[in-house]
Amino acid sequence: MDQDSGLRERLIDVGVELVTTEGTAALGLREIARRAGVSHGAPRRYFATHQALLSAIARRGFEELGSRVPAAISANPGAGDPRERVRALGRAYVGYALEHPGMFELMFRHDLLDSTGQALPPGSARLRDSTLPLFEVLVSLVARCRTAQAPRITAAALWANLHGVAQLWSRGSLPLALDGDPQACVDRLVDAAVDAHLRP
The missing domain is CATH 1.10.357.10 (Tetracycline Repressor, domain 2)
Incomplete structure (x- = not known):
């Protein structure tokens, strides 16, 4: 798995953990990025919109x-x-x-x-x-x-x-x-x- 796909999967993993432990209200882009240890703009490199990231989490x-x-x-x-x-x-x-x-x-x-x-x-x-x-x-x-x-x-x-x-x-x-x-x-x-x- 290359670095880009690894970070993409990490963002999804963090989202899954957040929604499981804290519910849907916790799924802000900034919070997901913070928990994943990346800048708040990093998710935009892998997901065109916040909805796209949420859809990837829901797909899991x-x-x-x-x-x-x-x-x-x-x-x-x-x-x-x-x-x-x-x-x-x-x-x-x-x-x-x-x-x-x-x-x-x-x-x-x-x-x-x-x-x-x-x-x-x-x-x-x-x-x-x-x-x-x-x-x-x-x-x-x-x-x-x-x-x-x-x-x-x-x-x-x-x-x-x-x-x-x-x-x-x-x-x-x-x-x-x-x-x-x-x-x-x-x-x-x-x-x-x-x-x-x-x-x-």
Whole structure:
């Protein structure tokens, strides 16, 4: 790895650490540069805009989430059953959101996903494209559940439901409404969402 790409990766690493420990409000260019030990203007040599750097940080979140899903699916005792695989994917998705709320918020920031007007390096994909591999896994699993009609629409509705569970839980609304062990409640919410969309 050359010095330029090494510094680029270090800036992203620092951003990942900051968003994980302090949340999205800590992701100023100056603070990232300070923590990386470079001048406040250095990030501009590697990222045309602040949004471009934030998108690179968020892309790391999608990579980590994407690597968790196959492990969660294979660890599920019912891994051969498509419905159980969907359930495992849902739990991994919501679990990641609750463990990494700052990163999850950054990953789904509209201005980063939209990326209109962002100058992208040649050959690089827009952040929105980082959501597609995981969605395609979900569509594929939903399609294998014989009860599901229109698998893409069903998968999109289920994804929206899981995303809502993650957001409402992390903001305290669902814990306020539900009693009991928090992890058990989250698992039951995921199960209910899967059953509602795939029909028992």
